[in-house]
Amino acid sequence: MKASAYDEMYTADGAVRPHYAEFAAWLASQPAEVLARKREEADLVFHRLGITFAVYGEAEGTERLIPFDQIPRILPAAEWTQLAAGLRQRVRALNAFLGDIYHGQEILKAGHIPAMQVLQNVQYRPEMQGLDVPGGIYAHIAGVDLVRAGAGEFYVLEDNLRVPSGVSYMLEDRRMMMRLFPDLFARHKIAPVEHYPDTLLEVLRTVAPVGVSNPTVALLTPGAYNSAYFEHAFLAQQMGIELVEGQDLFVADEQVFMRTTQGPRQVDVIYRRLDDDFIDPLAFRQDSMLGVPGLLSVYRAGRITLANAIGTGVADDKSIYPYVPEMVRFYLGEKPLLNNVPTWMLRKPDDLAYTLDHLAELVVKEVHGSGGYGMLVGPAATKREIADFRERIVAAPDKYIAQPTLALSTCPIFVDSGIAPRHIDLRPFVLSGREIRIVPGGLTRVALREGSLVVNSSQGGGTKDTWVLED
């Protein structure tokens, strides 16, 4: 399996791919001690800036540095153009699907997706039925996870439509690379990514409630102990908007206000980084201390925009994922440009039987899980882990899907002994407002352990700067 993985930098016979030629020449000319010193400098700066990631399950408030690797992941322009077209198409279809299932439910009536898969999904929010959202946009910010497998073809692994994170690492990795190796940027024509916060703010402003001409936008965070808090603070600062917690907001006269030192101030658009469940204790989880009581009623009255909308989770749920290509055909009448990974749905008896027979080869995921928690990577698991997982599957097969273990592509990284290939993925961020905007590239995550396929930062993954070369 390892031998068959596609490498981003080298061909199977060890030659440097053309889009890496310039970089490889540069790398060969760098003395090892210079590179080592740059690595130390990067660690130091990231630490001092406090670019950290809080880890769940460890002592409260534990922060860890996300390892950053200095070998960029490079995409040629032509490859990116195709990917970007596929991403646009996919996110348009997903937004159309969300609008449909909360209104006419045409796709269910047409029998393309079993109605109960959608309507009984815990991520389906009946509160959203019949509610019109500005521009018909539900997932304003989507983080679509792509992997490259086999001979180098891309697959969508999942569509993150709730509160995708990681964009701050994309921006900080770029800033770090430019700081460490300005000469590299002089030698390549690399598409810039620095305008992401600007673009995001523009998108958020265009989806303000009808009639609001100069909207006030705020970013709602669960607070300083959230794993992605650094990113929330970073984005709010870059956009020049307030970073608010639930306690800073209140509802009065059918409007949402922030508590400020100059008295209450009306808020029109909330970029929320808080899950649906926690956003309004009057409507969803009553024990939530993080949300804003009464927010949903203002939302339903159309006097506040939430980005992303409530109820987007049903479209990125792993049990719905297999139907996304169908959505592209149904809503857009187009042929899907991006591949889905073949998926066994374990609620189907045949798929279940096949999966149980092949656990050691497959990846099994919880339908509602995310962040690399609650999954089994068959080839990397012990007999014991497989046996344990089997019991969990048999107890509730409809909670799981299975996919073939993809030989994710690799990219070289610096390791103690020199340079070695590690598996990577790619998360581009797709912004939907009046139009769809994608900053070239995205976040490349890398599994630091040899052979590992798990790239999540909560599971010891690292990141790389991602370059889209311009022609």
Next chain:
Amino acid sequence: MLSRTADHLYWMARYTERAENLARMLDVTQRMSLLHGGQVDEAGWTAALAIAGCEPGYRKTHDKVTPGGVLRYLTFDTENAASIMRCLKAARENAHAVRGTLTSELWETINDTWIRVRESSPAIVEGNGAGEFFEWVKYRSHLSRGVTIGTMLQDEALWFTRLGTYLERGDSTARILDVKFQALLPEGSNAGDEADNAGDYYQWSTLLRSVSAFEIYRKVYRDRITPRRVAELFILRADMPRSLHHCLAEVHDLLDRVANRQSAETGRRAGLLHSTLQYGRIEDIFAGGLHPFLLDFLARAADLSERIANDFLVPKH
């Protein structure tokens, strides 16, 4: 600006200033205790606990007041919420909560202070390293204050930060003056015209140094050190950056800048206290008693803190 943001900035500054003042106070306590020629200055170290408001907490976990015990308790004891360590941690946590509002230089400075103090060994305050540690804490506080003034936009965020600094500093100066005066000049003794002997001279000059005012005293009075002038310098001099008058002048001005629809009464009370210091005379203060005067000041400063919290930082609506 968000009320919560202002609250974090205010407390970030207060805790930074508090750590500095603790270091100053412990430094002066240690220096004064050196005069006791090998005897443990139990009264001095007990006074240090009293200034920090830590005596009851200390007694719960310690049998005796010892220099080592007090130093450890007020510097690196993480169980003691008022220790320097915990103050620096609280400053950092408040900064962390609003790091998006801070300039990156300020955040880096505060974060770096915390990382370094966390990594240093509590043993450094035992033996000869204590003075160096106190210098370091002061230096880091100077640094973060300098970065604050040198990099932050002059808007509300800065005003609330400065408000925290000056309220905390005024409070601290009043406490240290009160406790040290009671120790050096007990009630009923000659009302403070003379510093009689070399020992007294050392004590008063050390007290001056604790607020970086020894050279200031020399420059302002060009005369012998007398307790009355020390009190005047600490309380009434507008141009002495750690005096009560200076702190209240700043608080008054800052409250004008951030005023909102409900803060008029708070501004008025700050102005009133400011004018008491502006037009007060040291003779009258001594005639009425220094201790009652300082107690009154502390109560009014506490009232201002509470009103600022209600008006700006944690409003009901």
